[in-house]
Amino acid sequence: MLLRFHFLTVILVIGGLLVSNVHAIQTEPTPEIIARGKILYDRSCIFCHGVQGKGDGPAAFFGASYWAPRASDFTVGQYKFRSTASGKSHTDEDLFRIITNGVPGYMPPFVGWPEEDRWHVVSYVKTLHSTNSRHNEKPLETFQIGTQNVPLTVESIEQGRQVYFKFECDACHGHNARGDVPDFEAQDLKDNLGMPIRPTDLDLTNPYSFKNGAAAHDIFGTLMTGLIGTPMPSYADAFAQHEDDAWHLVHYILSLSQGSGP
């Protein structure tokens, strides 16, 4: 028993070392890479995200002056657009994806940059996390989207519509999913900076407005992870035993845009 325990520990430690080694390659790139990332960041990102990445660049307040979203604060080390479970750390790919695609409405896409440059900036952005937030970094837990067993059918869409109302998505996103909620002012939705936030920004019938991606698996991811710092909750627990319902919901959301997706 004891032996077995030790054996397990050894395996875990070695495994851990291996994993953290792989991790180290990602998180601790060479000083040259970080220096290159900084040059690019200072030329392009600084105007919105600020010198130290606090989201306080000189152009930050003009983007959405009295409303969310302000440019992200990287020092917190917590990201809104993730492929990992709620409360968990982001992956480098998450940052890479946002830099590549931008955020509809608020941040331009940097897809025209060479891929290498985008990765260099990712490395640099991570150096902006405060030491405190680096300590708190939780282990990566990439969300398992799994295989999608639910076929896209009229019935599935109808079931999704029912889930939409059952989970009261309409309370925030409106009856028609366009975000016009009659008593919206009363709801007083705010993001974590205390800035008023509107799901109108997000017309669920317009896939171009999706910040976290508009493909089926992206929307599934959004539902499961939620958007940290905003009122959009994670539904991972709610769907834990009913993953099919989540896919129905995804199908319903996709059907709203009638295939006009990007």
Next chain:
Amino acid sequence: MDQFRPLVLGSLVTVFAIAVSSFPSPPEAQAIPAYARKYKVNCTVCHTRPPRLNTFGERFLENGYQMPGTEDGGIVGKKQLGDLTLDDVTNYLAFRLRGNFLRNFNFARKSPGPDVPGNPEDRTDFGWPETFQLFTGGTLTTNVGFFVDVTHDLPAGNTDIARGYFSLNNLGFHNLAHLRIGKFDPSAYSSFPLLRQQLDFVRPDVNSGVLDRIPLASNAFAAKFFGLFERDGTPIAPFRASLFHSPNEVGIDVHGRPFGDWFLYQVGILNGANETFGDSNNPKDWYVMVRLDQAESDLFSANISGFAYFGNNNAKVALNNSDVSWSQYGVSATVRYKMVDLYGAYVIDRVTDLPQALASGFDTTASGVTVEADVLATDRLLLSIRYDHLDAGGFLAQRKSNSLLALQAKYYLRTNIALFIRDDFNLRKAEGGVSPARNFRNAFLVGADLIF
């Protein structure tokens, strides 16, 4: 008429207030003119509010419509210009419609005769739009950009390629040199570009060829002299934007930030003031500008620029006389903090090579100041104030200085659709109709500015 005016104004303010209060929600995410559509972002990513640029937008412009710091050719997707589709055309085309629905002017008319004091007049008229602008611009490929602005001036009834140029960017190494060639606005990269202010140019009143009332324009950028002529004999209106601050001159210029973000240089050479294609006199006009920037502070940026424009036989003082050289020097600066945008310019104009015979009756130095502050009071409401002062030059017998103050409230239904009310008034004592520069008392304007 005098009793009528407060009534009209009162009811308009009320209508405006109702309009304002019935849209309490924030502007929606809107992808608007060409670049905004192309990158799927709001105009406020590049503009404080159009047409003013924020610090990010300035760098995007300087880099030839490519993301700052890169040479990405403005690429946003797989499609390139080679297989341009109709869908893509909207990534290159945009238009702007603007003008005043209602104009109420209080001034003393000059038209009874050039030397007869006119009667104070209170004139109200309607008209919208006054300007239709169609513009297209972007990148053709890496480091090659273009811009064309076709403007139709409805009251004047003319259509003009206001600006049209090619740009070659990042010559040598990144941000060393960006070349513009064509018809462009020289002041585009300075701390206070002519075409980036919230208070729009307001046309003069002209009655059977007599200038009754001056236009409302920024005095720092004006021609400033009374009694100057273009080389072909066309009189140069003292309030027309000119030289470094002309909206469109033909030539070549180069700018860049070779040492980093803190320093920008620009040098250019033009056919000459108001010389479109061809150059009636061979000597060219040329200019240099340097600008210092601080953009690495929290929620704050500031910059200051100084320029010198050297004119070379580019005007006349009296028709039969030889050419004079008309030059311009100045400084301008911008300070932005949070949602406040403060900017101003002080410009001195000088005429040299004046014929001896005219020397005693002609002031060869003139100057102008324009200072504007814009504040976003809410996400939808932009308040602006502008001060203008002109120390006029030219024939002593004709020249008139003036000082004006303008206030404007601009309300954004969306980030691309705005209504505004504006009032301009003369800070000095208004005079009779003898000089249109000083007969102006007050203007009240209600208008709209749409950009798609």
